Amino acid sequence: xxxxxxxxxxxxxxxQDHPGAILDTGFDRDQPALVVDPAQIxxxxxxxxxxxxxxxxxxxxxHAADYLPAEPRFGVHYExxxxxxxxxxxxxxxxxxxxxxxPVVGGGGALRAGHGPSSTPPTAAPPTGEEQxxxxxxxxxxxxxAEFQEREVFDFFGIFFRGHPDLTRILLPEDYVGWPxxxxxxxxxxxxxxxxxxxxxx
Amino acid sequence: xxxxxxxxxxxLRGDLEGEELERYVEERVVMTNFDKLLxxxxxxxxxxLTFGLACCAIEAPIALVGSPRYDLxxxxxxxxxxxxxxxxxxxxSGRVSIKMAPVVRRLYxxxxxxxxxxxxxxxxxxxxxxxxxxxVQGADKFMPIDLxxxxxxxxxxxxxxxxxxxxxxxxxxxxxxxxxxYNAAGTEEWARGGPRSEPSPEAAEAYxxxxxxxxx
Amino acid sequence: xxxxAMTDGTLDTEVMTINIGPHHPATHGVLRLVVDLEGEVVxxxxxxxxxxxxxxxxxxxxxxxxxxxxxxxxxxxxSYFFQMEAFCxxxxxxxxLEIPPRAKYLRTIFLELNxxxxxxxxxxxxxxxxxxxxxxxxxxxxxxxxxxxxxMATGQRMHTRYFQVGGVIEDIPRxxxxxxxQFVAEMPVRVGQYQALLDRNEVFLSRTKGTGIxxxxxxxxxxxxxxxxxxxxxxxxxRKAFDYLVYPEMDFKIPVGxxxxxxxxxxxxxxxxxxxxxxxxxxxxxxxxxxxxxxxRKYVLPPRSELPTSMESLIHHFKLVTEGYRVEAGEVYYxxxxxxxxxxxxxxxxxxxKPARVHFRDPSFVNLQAFKNMSVGGYxxxxxxxxxxxxxxxxxxxx
Numbered sequence: 001x002x003x004x005x006x007x008x009x010x011x012x013x014x015x016q017d018h019p020g021a022i023l024d025t026g027f028d029r030d031q032p033a034l035v036v037d038p039a040q041i042x043x044x045x046x047x048x049x050x051x052x053x054x055x056x057x058x059x060x061x062x063h064a065a066d067y068l069p070a071e072p073r074f075g076v077h078y079e080x081x082x083x084x085x086x087x088x089x090x091x092x093x094x095x096x097x098x099x100x101x102x103p104v105v106g107g108g109g110a111l112r113a114g115h116g117p118s119s120t121p122p123t124a125a126p127p128t129g130e131e132q133x134x135x136x137x138x139x140x141x142x143x144x145x146a147e148f149q150e151r152e153v154f155d156f157f158g159i160f161f162r163g164h165p166d167l168t169r170i171l172l173p174e175d176y177v178g179w180p181x182x183x184x185x186x187x188x189x190x191x192x193x194x195x196x197x198x199x200x201x202x
Numbered sequence: 203x204x205x206x207x208x209x210x211x212x213x214l215r216g217d218l219e220g221e222e223l224e225r226y227v228e229e230r231v232v233m234t235n236f237d238k239l240l241x242x243x244x245x246x247x248x249x250x251l252t253f254g255l256a257c258c259a260i261e262a263p264i265a266l267v268g269s270p271r272y273d274l275x276x277x278x279x280x281x282x283x284x285x286x287x288x289x290x291x292x293x294x295s296g297r298v299s300i301k302m303a304p305v306v307r308r309l310y311x312x313x314x315x316x317x318x319x320x321x322x323x324x325x326x327x328x329x330x331x332x333x334x335x336x337x338v339q340g341a342d343k344f345m346p347i348d349l350x351x352x353x354x355x356x357x358x359x360x361x362x363x364x365x366x367x368x369x370x371x372x373x374x375x376x377x378x379x380x381x382x383x384y385n386a387a388g389t390e391e392w393a394r395g396g397p398r399s400e401p402s403p404e405a406a407e408a409y410x411x412x413x414x415x416x417x418x
Numbered sequence: 419x420x421x422x423a424m425t426d427g428t429l430d431t432e433v434m435t436i437n438i439g440p441h442h443p444a445t446h447g448v449l450r451l452v453v454d455l456e457g458e459v460v461x462x463x464x465x466x467x468x469x470x471x472x473x474x475x476x477x478x479x480x481x482x483x484x485x486x487x488x489x490x491x492x493x494x495x496x497s498y499f500f501q502m503e504a505f506c507x508x509x510x511x512x513x514x515l516e517i518p519p520r521a522k523y524l525r526t527i528f529l530e531l532n533x534x535x536x537x538x539x540x541x542x543x544x545x546x547x548x549x550x551x552x553x554x555x556x557x558x559x560x561x562x563x564x565x566x567x568x569x570m571a572t573g574q575r576m577h578t579r580y581f582q583v584g585g586v587i588e589d590i591p592r593x594x595x596x597x598x599x600q601f602v603a604e605m606p607v608r609v610g611q612y613q614a615l616l617d618r619n620e621v622f623l624s625r626t627k628g629t630g631i632x633x634x635x636x637x638x639x640x641x642x643x644x645x646x647x648x649x650x651x652x653x654x655x656x657r658k659a660f661d662y663l664v665y666p667e668m669d670f671k672i673p674v675g676x677x678x679x680x681x682x683x684x685x686x687x688x689x690x691x692x693x694x695x696x697x698x699x700x701x702x703x704x705x706x707x708x709x710x711x712x713x714x715r716k717y718v719l720p721p722r723s724e725l726p727t728s729m730e731s732l733i734h735h736f737k738l739v740t741e742g743y744r745v746e747a748g749e750v751y752y753x754x755x756x757x758x759x760x761x762x763x764x765x766x767x768x769x770x771x772k773p774a775r776v777h778f779r780d781p782s783f784v785n786l787q788a789f790k791n792m793s794v795g796g797y798x799x800x801x802x803x804x805x806x807x808x809x810x811x812x813x814x815x816x817x
Contacts, residue, residue: 172471265561335476
């Protein structure tokens with residue numbers, strides 16, 4: 001893994017091309033992490049993939065975590081891997097929940113540098129209705145492996161990926177309502193019947 | 203059971219007459235030898251459906267039928283059938299998720315009478331350890347199950363024991379229709395227009411007629 | 419499969435969309451494929467998954483760390499030791515706990531035995547799909563021997579709950595080593611028998627050679643790892659790349675293919691079986707004496723013999739069993755090489771006794787994205803062969 005000074009170097013270099021992209025760096029339990037502004041995530045990922053000397057060309061995993069009650073609530077994690085130097089790097093983009101009476105997620109066209117994929121209109125419209133979903137750009141153009149993984153994140157957390165070719169539910173039935181892996185979604189299931197509560201549940 | 207005991211008492215006292223006596227004899231006293239032969243045949247040549255959902259599927263049917271050690275062929279059930287139209291027995295091996303439940307139900311409906319269902323393992327019997335939004339808490343919720351086998355996953359010997367129990371059940375039960383077996387009137391399907399549609403008048407009539415038949 | 423002969427244009431053809439439903443003898447588990455066929459040629463393919471989605475990741479958030487282990491085992495239900503290792507390894511990194519050397523060796527032995535087991539199940543079922551029906555019985559005969567070994571050591575054939583955070587739950591019994599050595603001596607002979615059956619079989623060769631080819635770069639883009647990637651010529655194996663457990667001390671080779679067709683995938687996995695046998699043998703030879711689980715009573719249950727005499731042990735035991743240990747806030751991603759590829763476990767801890775998020779990067783889920791590339795343009799029968807060689811385990815795909 002790039003060690004702590006290496007991480008700061010990466011931060012410095014990214015800052016030169018894309019100011020304000022990296023919000024924080026972390027080095028927890030020997031695993032480096034970059035916290036990135038969600039509006040510039042594609043720029044940072046592209047830089048990490050293509051800049052000479054970086055070469056994080058393999059996206060091991062794309063997943064999300066719900067940090068409730070901390071704000072911003074959703075963290076989309078990109079686990080990058082450089083196979084030549086055998087180094088892992090985690091990139092996190094923290095998103096707010098717009099339906100929680102907060103400001104809409106930042107990321108209008110004005111902030112983004114002009115990248116081809118993200119300037120085309122999204123092929124899937126965000127679901128209409130009262131609920132507003134946190135949005136982030138899809139990195140399917142950069143890393144095709146993200147296709148299923150972004151669908152899974154959408155399925156479980158309701159995070160909308162702009163530009164994804166087919167953002168539908170993948171593991172739950174298509175007409176399922178709700179985002180199960182958010183922390184405020186109940187776990188479901190039935191209470192187990194024992195003799196003392198048989199009358200209530202049996 | 204109590205009712206049968208009372209009727210047996212009446213019969214011995216000579217109190218049952220006429221139609222009641224005939225019915226009693228028909229139900230209780232003897233099953234024709236032909237029926238017995240038929241049931242023996244059905245029990246000893248069950249065609250299970252090649253159906254595996256999750257972990258239990260590796261233990262059975264694969265380890266049961268496809269393994270030289272725990273051999274289901276000695277019970278006559280080695281002819282696994284892929285089509286539900288040709289199978290007698292569906293072994294629900296594995297957790298039934300909410301997306302899969304309608305598929306399982308449809309498979310069960312496509313099977314022809316007489317048919318039996320074994321719920322293998324804790325997950326299909328009762329939801330197992332997964333008490334959450336995604337697993338149906340027991341396949342009993344949407345289909346009739348004849349035999350439950352506990353375990354996570356049950357040993358192949360446990361499944362074989364369960365299978366022999368099922369064989370005894372098949373041989374002992376004169377009435378093969380599962381609706382009669384479970385007194386499950388009202389579970390027939392009709393061509394629906396949607397989840398909450400009403401049956402057409404013809405279908406409703408047929409439905410009532412079927413219900414009368416079962417109740418009789 | 420570049421051009422397939424069209425007749426002189428007078429025939430009217432139409433693209434037919436068929437559903438190879440979740441219940442099908444050839445899908446390895448409940449995988450549904452919506453396939454667009456033109457004649458027998460696959461034009462488009464869409465896998466629909468989620469039929470065995472169990473909500474394991476959500477359930478894990480409700481249980482203490484110790485209790486998560488049986489849940490997590492049941493994801494990819496053929497390689498259960500790997501999931502245990504991924505989770506226990508991740509938690510051990512979170513709490514910075516070092517496991518004793520004997521535990522490392524024991525874990526390696528069981529992991530490699532599980533790899534052989536997974537490949538045997540794969541070989542039996544895939545050969546069955548391709549028509550070589552008797553392979554199922556041969557492979558499962560060996561598989562039963564491995565399960566006997568598991569049962570001897572842990573009490574359960576599958577889903578053994580053997581790895582715990584800190585080591586393994588129990589030491590191997592007397593007689594295990596002898597039985598394992600017997601198995602290890604016979605396994606290469608058996609693999610030779612499987613190869614004798616299949617390697618020169620005309621039908622098997624014509625079905626697998628030259629089918630399902632995906633170029634290596636495309637596989638890397640799609641995130642495919644494991645034997646699929648190695649068959650395409652890329653020598654990438656996490657056992658050699660990252661040092662975990664005792665793999666740095668083992669001497670083993672990584673089989674790598676050349677063309678990347680289904681035949682190469684078959685050869686790579688069969689060769690891996692032999693290599694795993696060698697690793698087991700070496701680990702068994704080098705197995706050190708010592709404790710089989712770490713000593714830190716804050717995270718590891720004290721031995722039961724101490725409970726009647728030591729008050730402190732009793733308190734530790736009570737705390738660990740009722741609430742469980744607390745893990746400081748942090749997150750970790752730990753990846754190992756499972757029989758299907760990179761199995762990664764992400765654990766987010768928030769300071770309480772229950773993990774806030776457990777996510778598994780399952781190799782079958784990501785590898786399934788390559789299935790379209792493997793099948794489009796080929797025949798339906800080749801699609802079935804590719805599906806077998808892809809080795810998806812739907813429990814892992816759906817979690």
